[in-house]
Amino acid sequence: MLTRYRWFRIQLPYGAQDASELVAKCAFDSTSAFGFAPISTGGIGASFRFFWRTRIVVTRLEADGSPAYEQIDSVSFTDFSLVTQDKIIFLRIENPGRNIRDLLNALETLAGLGFTAQPITFDRGRPSTVFNAVDSSKLVGLKVVGAVIADDLVARMEFASKQGMVVEDMTVLAGLRYKVELAVFEVVLSGLRGQVAFAANGTVKISGQLAPKLISLIEQDLPTLV
Numbered sequence: 001m002l003t004r005y006r007w008f009r010i011q012l013p014y015g016a017q018d019a020s021e022l023v024a025k026c027a028f029d030s031t032s033a034f035g036f037a038p039i040s041t042g043g044i045g046a047s048f049r050f051f052w053r054t055r056i057v058v059t060r061l062e063a064d065g066s067p068a069y070e071q072i073d074s075v076s077f078t079d080f081s082l083v084t085q086d087k088i089i090f091l092r093i094e095n096p097g098r099n100i101r102d103l104l105n106a107l108e109t110l111a112g113l114g115f116t117a118q119p120i121t122f123d124r125g126r127p128s129t130v131f132n133a134v135d136s137s138k139l140v141g142l143k144v145v146g147a148v149i150a151d152d153l154v155a156r157m158e159f160a161s162k163q164g165m166v167v168e169d170m171t172v173l174a175g176l177r178y179k180v181e182l183a184v185f186e187v188v189l190s191g192l193r194g195q196v197a198f199a200a201n202g203t204v205k206i207s208g209q210l211a212p213k214l215i216s217l218i219e220q221d222l223p224t225l226v
Contacts, residue, residue, distance in 0.1 A: 002195075002207040005215070006100070006119070008091040009226045010107070013114030019082050019089055020046040022110045034106045045083035045092065051075055052102050078103060086223040091117065092215075096203075120225050121202040126183065127221035130196065130214060134187040138164030141184030141197065147176045189213065 012019060023046075028035025034052040055071045062068050079094040080103065091107075093100060108115040131137050142159045149155050157172070159165060164186075167173065184197040187210065194210030196218075206214050 002205055003211065004095050005204045005206065006093045006096045006202055007204075007219075007222060008093070008104070009118045009120060009222070010089050010091050011114075011116045011118075012089070012111050016111050016114075019107075019111070023048050023082070023107075026106075026110055034102070039079060045081035047079065047081040049077050049079050050103050050106065051077045052099075052106065076102075083219055085219055088223050088226065090120070090219065090222050092219070118226065119202050120222060121200060122198045122204075122225075123179070123200040125225070126198045127218045127225070129220045130187065130217040131185075133217050134189045134210075137185050137187045139167070139183060140164060140186045140195075141182065142167070142180070143182040144173070144178040145181045147173070147178035149176070187214070 010019065016022070023036045024038060026034075026036050028037060028051040032051075032053070034050070036048045036050055039047050039049050052075070054074050054076065056074050057069055057071055059067050059069055076099065078096070078099060081092045081094075083090045083092055093103065104117050107117070140161055142165060143157070145156045147155045147157060157178075159170070180200060182197060182199050184195065184205075187194050187196060189210055192209045194206065194208030194214055196214050197205040199205075204218065
C-alpha cells in the first residue's frame with residue numbers, strides 16, 4: 001500500500017512543555033472542538049490521531065414539503081508522529097490533505113505564542129542516507145518542469161523505466177536547465193523491495209515492506225534539510 005508523508009520542523013516557545021506531553025493532555029470528547037488520541041503504529045516517534053470538529057448545514061423536508069435547515073457536527077481525523085532528530089522536533093503527517101492547517105493551528109493553540117512550523121521540501125536536494133543504507137537502488141520515474149527548450153519555450157517532461165535511469169546519460173536533458181518535480185526510486189534491502197518517491201514540495205510516497213525502514217532513514221537526514 002502506498003502512503004504519503006509530509007514533514008515539518010516545529011519549534012515550541014521557550015519554556016513550553018514537551019510536545020508529546022502537550023498533545024497527550026488534550027483528549028477529544030463530545031464537547032471538544034479538537035483533540036488527540038495516542039495510537040500505536042509500530043513506527044518511530046510518539047504517534048497520535050488528531051480529531052477536529054466542523055459544522056455543516058444539511059437540508060431536510062418538512063411534512064408539507066418546505067425545506068428546513070439544521071447544523072450537524074462532522075468529525076475528521078488525521079494521523080501524525082512527533083520525532084526528534086539531533087534535538088530538533090519534526091512533525092510527520094501521514095496521508096496529509098488540505099487540512100494540514102487545522103492540525104498546525106491546534107498545535108499552536110496548545111503551545112502558545114512562539115510556535116512555528118517550517119515545511120521540509122526536497123527542491124534543493126534529497127536525503128542520501130536511504131541510498132547509502134540499502135543494497136541497491138534505481139531511478140524508475142522522473143518528472144521535470146521548466147526545462148528551457150528555447151528563449152520563449154519551456155517543457156514539462158516525464159520519464160519512466162523498469163530497468164532504471166541515469167540522468168547524466170539522458171541525452172534529451174543534456175544542456176537543459178530544469179527543475180526536478182518528482183523522482184521515484186525502487187530500492188532493495190535484504191531481499192525486500194520498496195519504492196520511495198520524492199516530490200519537490202516535500203511530499204514523500206512510500207510503498208512496500210521496507211516502508212518503516214525507509215521512513216527511519218529519511219528522518220536521519222531531516223536536520224540537514226532545515
